[in-house]
Amino acid sequence: MRELDADVRYLRGVGEQRARALAKLGITDLKSLISCFPRAYDDRTAMRTIASLEAGETACVRAMVAQPPTLHRVRRGLELVKVRVVDATGSLYLTFFNQAYIRDALHHGETYTFYGKAEINGTQRQMANPVFEREDAAQVTGRIVPIYPLTAGLGQSFLLRTVRQGLDDCMGALTDPLPDELRQAHNLCHIGFAYENIHFPDSFESLSIARRRFVFEELFILSLALRLVRAHRAEVTPPRCGAVDMSPFYAALPFSLTGAQSRCVEEILRDMCAARPMNRLCQGDVGSGKTMVAAAAIYFAVRNGHQAALMAPTEILAAQHHTSLAPLFDTLGIRCALLTGSMRAPQKRKLLADLAAGEIDVLIGTHALISEQVSYRALGLVVTDEQHRFGVQQRAALWQKGAHPHILVMSATPIPRTLALIIYGDLDVSVLDELPPGRQSISTYAVPTSYRPRIYAFLKKQIKDGRQGYIICPMVEENDELPDERKAVTAYAEQLSGEVFPDLHVAALHGRMKSAEKERIMRAFAGGEIDILVSTTVVEVGVDVPNATVILIENAERFGLSQLHQLRGRVGRGQHSSHCILVSDNDSPECRARLEAMCKTRDGFKLAEEDLRLRGPGDFFGARQHGLPALKVADLSCDMQLLTEATRAAEDILARDAALSKYDTLRTRIAELFAAQQGALN
Numbered sequence: 001m002r003e004l005d006a007d008v009r010y011l012r013g014v015g016e017q018r019a020r021a022l023a024k025l026g027i028t029d030l031k032s033l034i035s036c037f038p039r040a041y042d043d044r045t046a047m048r049t050i051a052s053l054e055a056g057e058t059a060c061v062r063a064m065v066a067q068p069p070t071l072h073r074v075r076r077g078l079e080l081v082k083v084r085v086v087d088a089t090g091s092l093y094l095t096f097f098n099q100a101y102i103r104d105a106l107h108h109g110e111t112y113t114f115y116g117k118a119e120i121n122g123t124q125r126q127m128a129n130p131v132f133e134r135e136d137a138a139q140v141t142g143r144i145v146p147i148y149p150l151t152a153g154l155g156q157s158f159l160l161r162t163v164r165q166g167l168d169d170c171m172g173a174l175t176d177p178l179p180d181e182l183r184q185a186h187n188l189c190h191i192g193f194a195y196e197n198i199h200f201p202d203s204f205e206s207l208s209i210a211r212r213r214f215v216f217e218e219l220f221i222l223s224l225a226l227r228l229v230r231a232h233r234a235e236v237t238p239p240r241c242g243a244v245d246m247s248p249f250y251a252a253l254p255f256s257l258t259g260a261q262s263r264c265v266e267e268i269l270r271d272m273c274a275a276r277p278m279n280r281l282c283q284g285d286v287g288s289g290k291t292m293v294a295a296a297a298i299y300f301a302v303r304n305g306h307q308a309a310l311m312a313p314t315e316i317l318a319a320q321h322h323t324s325l326a327p328l329f330d331t332l333g334i335r336c337a338l339l340t341g342s343m344r345a346p347q348k349r350k351l352l353a354d355l356a357a358g359e360i361d362v363l364i365g366t367h368a369l370i371s372e373q374v375s376y377r378a379l380g381l382v383v384t385d386e387q388h389r390f391g392v393q394q395r396a397a398l399w400q401k402g403a404h405p406h407i408l409v410m411s412a413t414p415i416p417r418t419l420a421l422i423i424y425g426d427l428d429v430s431v432l433d434e435l436p437p438g439r440q441s442i443s444t445y446a447v448p449t450s451y452r453p454r455i456y457a458f459l460k461k462q463i464k465d466g467r468q469g470y471i472i473c474p475m476v477e478e479n480d481e482l483p484d485e486r487k488a489v490t491a492y493a494e495q496l497s498g499e500v501f502p503d504l505h506v507a508a509l510h511g512r513m514k515s516a517e518k519e520r521i522m523r524a525f526a527g528g529e530i531d532i533l534v535s536t537t538v539v540e541v542g543v544d545v546p547n548a549t550v551i552l553i554e555n556a557e558r559f560g561l562s563q564l565h566q567l568r569g570r571v572g573r574g575q576h577s578s579h580c581i582l583v584s585d586n587d588s589p590e591c592r593a594r595l596e597a598m599c600k601t602r603d604g605f606k607l608a609e610e611d612l613r614l615r616g617p618g619d620f621f622g623a624r625q626h627g628l629p630a631l632k633v634a635d636l637s638c639d640m641q642l643l644t645e646a647t648r649a650a651e652d653i654l655a656r657d658a659a660l661s662k663y664d665t666l667r668t669r670i671a672e673l674f675a676a677q678q679g680a681l682n
């Protein structure tokens with residue numbers, strides 16, 4: 001038996017190279033190995049006799065090798081191994097392409113199970129490249145076979161063998177985080193059964209029993225963690241706040257707040273005067289005016305003698321907030337600074353010193369704002385704009401610094417109500433359900449690439465009328481290693497400015513640029529010096545250029561609905577009516593449904609519900625948009641029942657033992673959950 005923390009390198013066939021490849025899947029020890037669940041399963045349970053095989057059917061047959069296999073060199077680069085196998089009902093002709101070793105792997109007179117797709121040629125039954133093995137240790141035939149997530153250098157059969165060995169070796173070392181009585185009360189299987197059957201189910205029923213247990217466990221532990229965070233919040237003393245005259249702030253605004261904005265501000269100020277730190281989410285569709293709500297909260301905090309941090313997901317957005325808020329705060333006598341990654345060391349040192357001395361009231365920036373080296377004199381409020389990756393763990397990071405500021409999270413990502421329960425288990429929510437007056441309509445069209453000349457003509461006309469436009473190219477994630485993104489965007493921009501819009505000013509923007517460069521371009525675009533901005537999704541969230549009225553989205557099929565909605569929100573922000581053009585040649589029904597939904601509605605909530613229906617919630621969690629741990633097994637669109645059960649169970653257990661003092665394994669799991677997310681801070 002091996003312990004769960006045993007390094008994978010002890011396993012058969014795992015050397016340095018494969019260990020590195022495994023590490024890419026997050027697998028370093030036995031624990032992470034057996035926690036790497038299959039992403040799908042291949043049903044290979046269908047057994048047929050040779051005579052009953054139908055054309056095109058994929059199935060297993062048990063058959064004996066009737067003649068020694070023969071090797072044929074057809075031409076350079078093409079070798080065939082041919083072999084005839086038989087059972088009581090007939091003959092089957094097998095062909096293997098470029099796998100010469102198979103000639104010696106199949107023995108004349110012995111019986112194997114073959115799994116593959118049957119073809120019928122005249123009267124001859126054939127299979128090409130079937131998977132085969134001997135009956136005594138069936139792993140890949142005659143049963144349900146796991147399909148693992150792959151990475152370069154690792155094949156399915158290697159992973160399957162390795163997981164098999166790993167699971168056998170540590171089966172005895174598994175400890176169940178779920179207390180027995182809980183397991184029994186909720187009809188959950190034993191942990192050993194669960195691991196065995198999530199990897200190597202002996203039937204689909206066993207798989208579903210195993211899966212149900214993991215889903216429950218995952219949701220239960222997450223619920224517990226969120227509740228512990230909430231309990232902790234009740235214990236700490238918040239930065240003290242009292243009534244403040246807000247009228248100077250309102251007087252300095254160029255408009256009056258919408259009803260929804262005022263209501264939201266009231267809720268925030270009330271929270272900040274309460275006996276525990278605020279933890280509020282302000283959720284409002286793109287353009288609903290969240291920034292001013294944040295500004296009001298900041299004003300209130302600063303007038304109460306606290307400092308505030310305003311955190312944006314990208315440097316562009318941080319700079320934009322600084323540009324739009326600094327003049328406002330300035331007239332109010334509030335000192336506001338921007339912390340960027342491109343700052344020179346002496347400049348940065350000075351800024352941090354001022355901050356520590358309390359000479360800066362509001363600091364704007366990215367996640368760097370809550371990093372270790374930044375210390376505040378009196379941090380009273382943290383506002384995160386666009387919620388990305390700010391969650392339980394980030395709060396934990398703040399606590400580790402000894403700070404318990406009020407927290408306000410602004411989000412335009414509309415979360416379907418079904419998900420809100422778990423995601424916001426620890427948040428109070430305000431909703432901005434009203435757009436500022438005078439908003440213009442956005443017409444949305446989905447068109448094939450053949451429309452491009454017409455689209456370009458349309459863009460030209462808009463720009464001639466004094467407007468600006470975005471063109472979005474899909475990109476790989478900013479931290480992905482694919483080199484193409486920069487090239488795609490730059491090349492497209494060059495082509496446009498050279499051939500299509502020779503007399504317009506076209507510029508490119510992408511995630512690989514230095515932030516100073518990005519900022520310069522965004523500023524030039526906001527200032528009207530650039531007519532067309534060709535960009536990756538770095539402009540997805542929050543960018544505000546009211547004069548931009550057209551957004552053209554290339555390869556629209558590559559984006560999720562919520563993302564398309566975010567992108568569309570870049571236009572329709574000023575007094576001109578706007579247009580969103582979705583370009584795609586993809587005809588799949590799923591893609592059509594998505595683009596149609598975009599054309600039909602502008603309501604972010606409706607689109608999010610639709611997204612959930614079309615794609616499942618994987619993306620909500622997969623992208624870690626909410627600072628929550630990615631759920632491995634729980635599919636929240638269909639596991640709501642189980643979610644309710646798990647949430648109640650978490651409440652019950654905490655009611656009996658608030659510190660979980662009797663549940664060591666549970667405590668460990670929760671600690672791991674927090675620790676696993678530290679990386680998301682960067």
Ligand code: ADP
Pocket residue numbers: 255256257258261284285286287288289290291292412436437542544546573
């Ligand atoms: P969000 O962050 O919610 O997408 P912003 O805060 O960027 O929206 O606001 C969008 C635009 O609306 C900005 O140009 C802002 O100045 C303007 N705005 C905000 N509140 C109001 C209001 N009450 N009346 C008129 N315009 C407003």
Ligand code: MG
Pocket residue numbers: 290291385542
């Ligand atoms: Mg915003």
